[in-house]
Amino acid sequence: MSGIFTGPACRGDADAFVALCAPLEGMVYRHCLSVLKNPADAQDAAQETMLKAFRAMSRFRAESQVATWLFRIAHNVCLDWLKKPGARRENVSLDALREAGFDPPDENPTPESACLAAGERERLSGAVAKLPPDQQALLLLRYGDGLSYDQLARTLGLSDGTVKSRLNRAREKLRSLLGQP
């Protein structure tokens, strides 16, 4: 994906940068949302991430994938955001998520099961946060943007087999963190 855009983007071409990072905008936003737990802050942090990435593009050395590099920038921006005095730390309610466009299927009709689901989500989010950045980015693209293996391979510049094996490794790690067999 990124081959023909990386060079011009490194030289400061805004259009090339947008073409390079547009497929990753969802990943950036979702990660910021998962850390900051607030859609408004997540938007601002994601925008700041893109701006910082554009400014630092000339220093990108292609030693890692653009997605991983962008993910790291987003993560650092979120950590700095949390250090700010008065940082909003609200737990995202389902209603707030629906307002933001999130419309998950309600598999837990009872309040008790809804509360249980929220707890599970929290646990899963904590476990994901412990994964290495490249695995987190991969999970975001796969489950957030719904990219197929082929699309993932093209986005990340990897082969299909590598993408599958890395996904499997991420899932195995998650299972061990969650205490699942």
Add this chain to the structure above:
Amino acid sequence: MEKQNATDALDRALTDLYRTDVPDGYRAAWRVAIAREEESRMKQTQTRRSLRRVALPVAAALLLVIGALSAGNLIPTVLNDSLSPAGAPYANQVSATSAPSDYVTEETASYEARSSLAMMAPAGGAQYDFAGSAQNDASEASGTDEAVSGEKIVRTADLTIATTTFDDDIAAVSALVTQTGGYVASVNLYGEASERMDRLAYYSLRIPSGQLDTFLTGLEGIGRITSRSETATDKTTQYADTQMRLKTQQEKLSRLQALLSEAKDVSDLLEIENEIANTQYQLDQLESSLRTIDRDVDNSEVSLTVQEQSPVKTAQTVELTLWQRLGSGFEASLRGLAAFLQNVLVFLAMALPVLAVLAVLGLAIGLVVRARRRRLPPEPPAYGVEPPAFRAEPPAAPAGPAEDAKTAEENPPTQQP
């Protein structure tokens, strides 16, 4: 099977966790922010280019001015010349101080005859006549006192003259001394005839006292008198006392000479002759003292210092009109501009070899860089694929389980015990 179920549950949980639509506002906002950032960068680049376009010429002009000013100092307009304007070098110091009894200087040999004459017969003033005084003394042998022969006033003067025309003025001093009948007792000259050193001349002059005022008046026309002092010492009493003592000694000598002719014993003779010798010695001393006073009275001592100064130091304050000031200012500015332009040319001549070397180096480096750029191939696409189209549709549910089933087929799960 259980593992597959667990995988499916995990997939659902992850989908549930991450399934969030990306707000359109965010999509647009970061694109706008990037576009603004690029615009700001371009403006900064243009500003830098404009500054560079202005800064480079300003820096070059500054370098030229500084170089011209330095060139003016390094390569002056006048070389240091040890010869005086007249062509004859002065020695560092020429000292021709005479002995007290000898008033002839090495520098002014023409004064030799004059000084001997002055000793013998002063040009003006009182004359001391030994023969006449001896006769007078004889007539006073009866005891009558002789009247004091007038007042004995010794006049001295000490002056300093500043001049910008040193050679002309010391020649004028010498001429004035000759004109007034005086002579140069000693002269010391210091300094070299160059722009960087002011010369000095110290004179000890003897001017007939009757011509002293004329001489001092004449000096006022030479250079600029910066200091002046005159003294007049009355030596009349001293002179009279010395005369009286001389007379006494002369009488004593006469008596001793009479006694000598009447002496019968050898011892008496010797004693009288001894006393005659002592008396004669006293007489000589007294006569010398009188002669000195006479000389000082007849020829006043003038100490004169002639000091060379640059025109600025000797400038007298003169009030200028506005037009004179405007004219002087304009003239000075034109001279300054001409000097500056000369210095610019000198600086360019000095810098030419360095600039030539820099130009050759720059050309070589430019050619090498251009050749390297031509040799490098254009950046190929990394993977040789077209970029994926941006998905405007909401993301479809990942075909996770089916694909994962395919993965499971490729990697069969381990059998559970």
